[in-house]
Amino acid sequence: MKDILTIIMRLTLSCMLAATVMGVAYLTTIKAKKHNEHVNEQKVRYALLGYSDQKPIPGSMALHSIYRYVVSDAGNQTIGYLLPGKEGFIFVTLDLEGKIVDNKEVKVEESSLAEREERDKIVRGIAGGKDVVFADQTIVVTDNGQRVAYLLDGKFTGFKTFIGVMLALDPQFSLLGLEILEHEEDPGLGAEIEQDYFKNQFKGKTFDTLKGMDVVKEPLPDKYFQALEGNIAEADAAAILNQYLEHDIYALTGATISSRSVNNGVKGIVKKFAYRLNILDAVLAEQKIAVAF
Helix, strand or coil, X not given: CHXXXXXXXXXXXXXXXXXXXXXXXXXXXXXXXXXXXXXXXXXXXXXXXXXXXXXXXXXXXXXXXXXXXXXXXXXXXXXXXXXXXXXXXXXXXXXXXXXXEEEEEECCXXXXXXXXXXXXXXXXXXXXXXEEEEEEEEEEEEECCEEEEEEEEEEEECCCCEEEEEEXXXXXXXXXXXXXXXXXXXXXXXXXXXXXXXXXXXXXXXXXXXXXXXXXXXXXXXXXXXXXXXXCCHHHHHHHHHHCCCCCEECECCEHHHHHHHHHHHHHHHHHHHHHHHHHHHHXXXXXXXXXX
């Protein structure tokens, strides 16, 4: 009987030790995964802005995050923006007509906003028990204090599931670049949305052009293809690309639905963002709320 108890005790201790080791390994792996995802996101952002390891982002440039939340209370909804102020952060609440409801200073370290779980907890505290749901994040890029670009994430329905993208816009909402972050489109067909000859068709489209942009089922001209892929001299490519700035998007062969999904999805993201930002900027100016961007 004594031997059996000894064996049980040893097995129990072994299981506890194994569980501890597995738990530590899991937490370490999750932390490393999040770090790698953050690094990859930063690389995509810098690339959309035209920067790389060979051309690093200048020291005068800064990235400011705006977090948008939907706040609900007894059936009433408002929109909350967690913004970087000149010092600390500000939580500005607007009603659905774009009128200011509240404006609170938030004393919190920027590092605590990096993880969504911690950030959501902070916003719930600001909202005073109301239901809050994270909507999206926008990054305002400034150079010497002046806005030079916006970085947006978004998702929309593709041919099979969802397509995740990142967009870069200039201050007039023209497209600086498009990156496909995730998708499950068919290989060799809809999956071609991640190729340069498709993505780069969006680059340089002005806001006015984008609002009316459609997809055409026509062969992609070879000279345009070569320019989109960067297969020719930069100056020659720029001249060719300029000729197509007001042209619709050429659909991928055999993947018109995927092509149209990206076209409509990008249009929707940009149009909604421009509408919301114009409202927010008007409120900030009217209320004389000083922000970092």
